[in-house]
Amino acid sequence: xxxxxxxxxxxITKTYHLNTSVLARITRKDDKQSSLxxxxxxxxxxxxxxxxxxxxxxxxxxxxLAKILVxxxxxxxxxxxxHGEPMPLHRNKDASRRIQMVFQDPYSSxxxxxxxxxxxKELLVLxxxxxxxxxxxxxxxxxxxxGLEEDALQAYPSQFSGGQRQRIAIARALAxxxxxxxxxxxxxxxxxxxxxTILELFAxxxxxxGLSILFVAHNLAVVQHLSQRVAVMYxxxxxxxxxxxxxxxNPRHPYTRALIDSIPRMSAESVNEEFFLDGEPPSPxxxxxxCRFNPRCPYASDACRTTDPALETVAPQHESACIRAxxxxxxxxxxxxxxxxxxxx
Numbered sequence: 001x002x003x004x005x006x007x008x009x010x011x012i013t014k015t016y017h018l019n020t021s022v023l024a025r026i027t028r029k030d031d032k033q034s035s036l037x038x039x040x041x042x043x044x045x046x047x048x049x050x051x052x053x054x055x056x057x058x059x060x061x062x063x064x065l066a067k068i069l070v071x072x073x074x075x076x077x078x079x080x081x082x083h084g085e086p087m088p089l090h091r092n093k094d095a096s097r098r099i100q101m102v103f104q105d106p107y108s109s110x111x112x113x114x115x116x117x118x119x120x121k122e123l124l125v126l127x128x129x130x131x132x133x134x135x136x137x138x139x140x141x142x143x144x145x146x147g148l149e150e151d152a153l154q155a156y157p158s159q160f161s162g163g164q165r166q167r168i169a170i171a172r173a174l175a176x177x178x179x180x181x182x183x184x185x186x187x188x189x190x191x192x193x194x195x196x197t198i199l200e201l202f203a204x205x206x207x208x209x210g211l212s213i214l215f216v217a218h219n220l221a222v223v224q225h226l227s228q229r230v231a232v233m234y235x236x237x238x239x240x241x242x243x244x245x246x247x248x249x250n251p252r253h254p255y256t257r258a259l260i261d262s263i264p265r266m267s268a269e270s271v272n273e274e275f276f277l278d279g280e281p282p283s284p285x286x287x288x289x290x291c292r293f294n295p296r297c298p299y300a301s302d303a304c305r306t307t308d309p310a311l312e313t314v315a316p317q318h319e320s321a322c323i324r325a326x327x328x329x330x331x332x333x334x335x336x337x338x339x340x341x342x343x344x345x
Contacts, residue, residue: 117153
């Protein structure tokens with residue numbers, strides 16, 4: 001029997017309707033340009049004790065989905081289940097603590113006016129995590145979990161480096177004993193020399209605490225050795241999901257291939273050395289007909305411009321939203337994309 005995922009979203013959409021002037025509404029021929037489709041039918045599940053990477057270019061909808069999962073934004077439509085039960089739109093204190101977020105910029109996510117000890121104490125007392133007599137000991141334990149010492153309790157966020165502040169942000173998220181961490185680009189604002197230590201910290205916490213982690217990133221190289229599975233997102237949709245090793249060995253969507261090929265390498269080895277992304281992603285105000293990737297895809301056929309593909313199983317534990325998924329290896333040998341625009345991020 002398949003284990004129930006700890007978190008599941010089904011057909012999640014998020015549309016933002018822009019406030020426009022009366023003149024703009026009168027002169028506009030249609031209403032498409034006044035609605036931004038940030039998410040357009042997202043299906044995804046996070047399994048118990050795994051690190052699932054959510055990867056895609058800036059503007060693909062990753063952060064919007066993260067905010068919906070943590071409860072700071074509500075979907076326009078769709079379902080969100082937690083351990084098989086519907087998650088309410090308006091979460092109470094207990095439901096809120098179950099899913100915690102680690103943000104991209106640790107400094108802006110921490111209150112500069114209160115000490116680290118006061119910040120942790122406030123959470124521990126508010127959620128009745130431990131008796132008041134044990135708050136200091138629990139705060140020290142949390143700091144030790146993320147590689148910091150007791151003397152950090154009296155300090156303020158401005159007294160730490162970027163990597164140390166991110167460790168503090170992780171400790172704060174762990175303070176309420178969540179089941180799930182949503183890590184929204186948690187290393188992109190850090191020096192490259194620090195990123196590896198924070199990635200290793202996430203791996204250690206997942207292993208030691210049994211956490212389920214959704215790790216949001218724009219670079220596949222960041223998550224290659226961290227995640228058990230990868231979901232690739234493009235223009236508000238999940239276009240490919242697979243176990244990490246399988247995805248890197250056998251990508252079944254052209255967009256995934258381009259992301260993998262954009263990873264800097266010491267050698268020329270790649271899935272397809274000459275695969276480049278052409279131009280910028282289309283505007284979410286005006287999503288292309290058919291496959292939303294077709295304007296940038298060198299393998300697009302007439303059918304790709306009229307058929308909007310759904311995620312379908314192409315191999316065990318491997319799904320792709322590409323009608324030519326089974327042909328990609330052959331197409332890569334016969335069609336050589338040329339660089340005519342910007343490459344993938």
